[in-house]
Each structure stands twice: as structure tokens, then as C-alpha cells.
Amino acid sequence: MNIRIIPKIDIKKFNLVKGVHLEGLRVLGDPKNFADQYYREGADELIYHDVVASLYQQNNISDLVKRTSKNIFLPMVVGGGIDGIEQVEKILKSGADRIFINSSAIDKPNLIDDIVKHFGSSTLVVSIEFVNIDGKFMCRKDFGREETDKNLIDWAKETLDRGAGELLLTSIDRDGTGSGYDLRASEKIAKYIKSPYILNGGISSLKDIGDILDNSHPSGLAIGSVLHYNNLDSLFSKMGEEGNIDFIKKKTNYKNFKKITIKQIKEFIENKISHA
């Protein structure tokens, strides 16, 4: 089974932004430029996440999705603040193949059933963002802002029972840190979740990927910081002066994320699997 390599592009308005622990909206460039680059490099899929949608309670990225569809022929998963059938339809019409929901699913689990009924399981990805509290994995909603009493495994199972096709599981503790995925979490996920799942958060080296594959079997790996910081787009002038653009103006390095390409990742995984 191939493991899809999926660049995750977080978006605020017209910019690709990247935070740490789902906090901070540092602008790194034009999302379409990054998407083009990743398409050229052989990405298997793209995730577009409107990260301020739940904050302002509106999703704004259909235009970007449309523009991307015109010349990037890859499957796309799109989400952020989606909480109704009409929104799902609008985003699918713009060229997305699948959508993901998080907060709205926690607030109204019936929405999962609704979306599945209207559009099919294969259209729905449920995104779960969780923190590790002394070995207990607790879900958050509202882009890491609000606590819930749901734990990762029980909630994941419930969403799958209701018909979700695939899961996107984000470790908030590791997001943006480049310190690898939470391996206690991936171990537990592998043990209890038998449907396809994408792991996201902290993956930044071949070693990180090797560690994940040693204890779990994800259907996909979502990757953010290490790809974005190695592909910094200095054409920000197109976007105007909005947002936290101080970093990109300075043109400095951050965390010295080691250079790693999508091609290298895929070769590494193929080697690892064939030697298994």
C-alpha cells in the first residue's frame, strides 16, 4: 500500500501561514505558489485548511481552490470552519474532492451522518486535533482553542461508525516544532483504528517518518513546516501588507529545518516498505 505524501497548506485570507502548536499566523507566501511547487515535486494530494474560519465563523477559500483546480491535477482535501451541507457543496463545486470537518462534528455529530448521506463516505474526512496530557490524548476544537471531554480514540471510532471515510489526526504538541510526530499517539492509533488515517504534526525528517512507520500504518502523512520553510516564497509583495509578514521580510532561516524533498520522502518510504 502506498503512503500518500500530502503537503498541508494553512491559509489565512490570501496567505499561506504557519504557526506552532496551532498558534501564530506567520505569513510565508502565496499558497498557490507553494501548491504549484509541491505539484511539480510529486505530491500525492493537497490539504487546504482555512485556519481562521472557526475564529471568524466563515470559510473563505473556495476561490483559492478554484484557482488551484485549473492547473493542479491532484486530489484536494479542503476544510476549516465547515458546518453545513451548503458549504460542503460550495467547496466541492470549486474543485475539492473531499472536505474535512472538526469543530462542527464535535458540536453536532449528526452532521457527519448528514454529510455522508448527501455526499458519501468517501467525500468526508474528519479532522481531529489533540493534545497529549500525561499519556491521555484529548481532543480540542476551534483550532486548538477549546477543550472538550472527548478522547482521541473514542471520538475517532465514533466518527468512523457514523461514516467518515478517513481521519486526519493532528498532534497539537508537535505541530510546527519539527520534533517528529507523537509516537505514543501513533502507537495507540495503530492499535485501535482500523480505517485509513493521515498523521499530521511535527514530521520533518526521514527519521521521523521511519519512526512512525515502525509503530503504525498511516494511509498518508501530512507535512507542513519542513516543506514550507524550505520553499520560502519571497513574492509576498503580491499580497499586500497584511498579516504577520515580518519574518518573510527579514529572509532569515527558522529552526534550520533540514532540506528534504517530497521525492526523497517517497523513495525512503518505498525502500523501507520493500525491505520490511
Added chain:
Amino acid sequence: MHDVSIIDYKMGNLYSVDCALKYVGVKSIITDDLTEIKNSKCIILPGVGAFPEAMKRLKEKKLDQAIKEFNESKKLIIGICLGMQILFSKSHENGTTNGLGLLKGEVKKFDVLDKEKQKQSFNVGWRTVEIKSNNGLNCCMPKKKDEQMYFIHSYHVVPEDYSIQTSTSKFFGNEFTSSVKKNNIEAFQFHPEKSRKEGLTIYKKLKEFL
């Protein structure tokens, strides 16, 4: 009038199919207008979702009739994913539903066991496609092992007559039909408009054909 009509029964990612066609220079339109459809040189039936719902919507808009009539004209019909499945006799998704019946065979759910003996039925991702014959658009499907196509489905077609099978793929080791061709009908289980430049070659071939 457009060369290609993409049948709009409100299911699936029609926009991407349209983008792919326009990208290769084909005059296409997303439509449910019966006249537009009748006068096209080719129709594409895309789709993602559930079989019974798809048939229901097609019937509501009288599109099922339109497609059958189009078939009589022997002009090219292309099915993609769910669109491929609807062309067949019937499906066992959520009960038993009749399809358009332009191709003989049934649509069944994947029911395979993985390494850990867990049931798996959702095929999502890139898979190698093994070409059985290349007498149609499928002639441009990739022959190299590392060029793959993108699949996303839980049900697959089982044709009555395997000679219409033009390629197969594997899901947890089990072989299934990934594309078919019979006369003027050609269909793909994978999504050519989501399969990078390899998938685009199918649309390019369509342009040549037109």
C-alpha cells in the same frame, strides 16, 4: 454548443473534470440541459457518492434517458468512478439498485482482509494500473510501474464479460477492474483529472479523438 458535456447530476467533482478538459483545449460544459447533451460529440459521466442516490438524481432530471439515447447515437461516452459504475446493470450499494445497464455486470463492495485480518473496503490513494488492452483512450495509461492513478471508492465493478476490461488494479492484493471499454463506451474507476500528467494524457487523447 460544446464538444463535451459533463453530466451535472450534482454529484462529484465536476469542476475538476472541466478544468482538465479546458486545460488540454477541449470545449466543455457542465450541464444537465438535454439539448446540449444530445448535441455534444462526447459526454462524460463523473461522480462520487452513493449509487442509489446517483440513479435517483439522474432519473429526476431525465438524464438516464438522455444517456441511453446518446448511447444509441454511438457517440463517445466516458464514465469516471461512480460514473463508471452507473453504466452497469446493477449495484449492491445500500440495497440493490438498477443502473443504466449499458454495460453488463454488477457493482460490489470491497470485502478484503488486510495483514492484520481487519476488514477493509475503502480504497483511497495511488495504485498501479495493469493494462490489459490499449485500444482506446486507455492507450495512454501509464505503463511504468511507478506511474500510478488516483482511486477513491469502496465499490468496484464486476463485468459479466471480462473482455471489456482494459486494465486492472489491486486492493490489498485482490485484483479488480480499473477500466473498461466496449465500443463507444469507455470508463475508468480512477480519476484521470486527479492523476497528475499521467491522467491528463487521457484527456489529451480525447482532444485528439475529437
Added chain:
Amino acid sequence: MKLKTKYNLPEEIIYCSRCVMTNQRPSSLPEYFHKPDREGAHYLNMEKDSKGNYICEACIAHERKIKINWKSREKELLKLLDNHRSKKGEYDCIVPGSGGKDSVYASHILKYKYGMNPLTVTWPPIMYTDYGYKNFKNWIDIGGFDNISFNQNGRIKKLLTKLSVENLLHPFQSFVLGQKSIGPKIALKYKIPLIFYGESEAEYGNPIKELSSQRDTYYWSVKKNEKLYLAGIPVKKLMKDHNLKLGDIDSYLPIKNEDLKTSKMEVHYLGYYLKWVPQEAYYYAVEHAKFKPRPFRTQGTYQKYNSIDDKVDDLHYYTTYIKFGYGRASHDAAQEIRNKHLSRDEGIKLIKRFDGEYPDKYINDILQYLDISEEKFNKLCDKFRSPHIWRKTSNGWELKKPIY
């Protein structure tokens, strides 16, 4: 009928047309001059621009900031540091802080980029949050600094905090006082004449006055026999009523002018020399000291990484909402708007959604600690609401003129 306003607040409520701040926002008044009626207090000044729109002082000050030549400012900093840097690696500057993103940034950049030898100095929060304490430890252990933490006499801390709630509805005063005085006090004792804070008060309080590199001594040093107040009570009366000696409360009081003169102490804002972008300070702190934000949204605002180590801080912002009609979301949004991270419209949406949120996560802990009942606290709040800001309805209290 003329509306009564409390604390000499301006009668008409005006919002800045650029950011979202209100003219009801108090400018810096040294806490040791803070009396219940806020005599002598000033509030955020609004000026009209050429089109007749109101702009607040903080926005005006920020506009000047944009025109600054940061290269020459850095040169000034280098010159200052060269004069103080210890060749032997002994402490040559004091950086007060608690391991929040700003003190991590300031201390780290002074040490690891500019080769200084800071001694970090901490006045601990009134009530540590556990993740805040972890950040403090990471600052010291991962960031790599020597640190002196002054653990205050718990009885006195509790007394002062309780009194300042009752007299001023200001639960944070004891912390503010201590935090501002600890730097100079340690500097005196260790004979280190250079103190660095992060941003300047201009960002928050007294903008035009504070655009200089050094903190006006008005805010941290007093004449010998100056009449001072703690918890709104004259110090002498406080000592008498509660049987305290001067030594019991001295750590909350500022240093004297003569000590300042002899020591030649200088308090500088690093934000004058280096462009300060709070959100970037967060990224820096994560990168260099494994700083972690709060694991859930701070009540009253939309963020998770600003001032998260004291449970009482959340309550503090709630009381500013009661007294002046603006809360933590207003405060955070105004700053982000000035830094162009948010549009004004976004700021207003956030204020509407989060401002003045009741801080129920920690309020019970705090009230229990202070032996104040929730009922008494709510009565106090009602007492401190100014009638020109609030109206009482059947649904509770309502802002008369919110920004949204």
C-alpha cells in the same frame, strides 16, 4: 442630566478609527500613586486626523515606529552594550521577567546574539499556572540563564492582593508593583546598573511620552518622603491598620531617587532598539526555549500565548472590562491591528465574540485564596461599573456603547 462618570473618565466614549482602543483606557499611572478615585489618572488621548477621524496616541506612536531606521537603532544598542559588557562573563545586565515570550526573547537575544551576560530576575506570579511554571523552567533550563526568583511573604501578598480587590477592584496590583520594583532592587544589590525590559509602555499605556529608549524614572523611583499608596491606602495607614513594619512591604515599593542617582542605574526598553513584533517573539521563544502556549484559549481573548503564567491575570483583564468597558480581546486586537496582523473589522469581530468573557476557569481558585465570596465579588464589580459605560437590563449588565 449630566451623567456621573467614575475615576475622572472621559464622559464621551470614543473608539480609535485605526485600532479598536477606547479613550476610556487608562494611561500608565504608577500603582503606588493609585487611589480609589484614580486622582491624577490620565486616559488614552484621541486626536483627530485631517479627515476628522479619531486616532489614539498608541496608533500615532506606532506610525512613528514605522519610519524608524532600525539599523541605526541597533548601532545605538551595540554602543550601549559595549559600554557595559563584562569581559569576564560576569553579570552585566538585568532582565526582569517570568519566562513569557518577551522575557525569553529579550534575555536570549542579549546573551546569545549580543554576547551580554544577563541575570534574569523574577517576581513570581501571584498564582502560577502549571504550564506557565513549565515555561519558566524551560526558560532557565533550555534557554540557559541564571535566575533569581523573589518568593514573597505569602501572608503579605495575600493581604495586599485582597485589599486591592476590595478597594480598587484591581487583583493584579501586588504583582505589578513587585514586578516593576524587583529589577531595580536587585540591580542595586548586585551593583548592575543596566536593566532591560522588552516592549515599551508606549505599546500599551503612555505612548508619546514613552517613545524614548529609557523608562521615565517617574514610573520606578520616588522622592524620599513621597506619599505612597498600596491597595489604594496610604502606606502609613496600611502599616498602622495591619500592624506591619516597613520591611514587610518594602519589596512592593519603588527605589528612592537618591539610590538611583548614586547607582547610575538605567532602565532601557529593548523594543526601542530592536523592532518588536509580539507574535514573532512567540516563535522565537518556541524555537529557543521550547515555550508552549496555554493548552486552551485564554478566556476573554482569542489567543493562547500572551501572559499565561498567572491565574490572576485573567481576572485582572476582566476587571478592566468592568471598570473601563474594554477587555483582553480589545487589548490584544488593538496591538495586532497596529502591527498589521489583523484588520480592524477582524478585531471588532473578535471583541464581539470574546471581550469580557467571565474567567470561570480560575476565578473560584482565586476567590477562595483571597477569602472573598463570589457574591461579594459580584457586588464589588457592580460598585465599580461607571454609569456612563454600563446600563442594567433584565438580562444583566450591558455596554452602552460597544464598538460593535
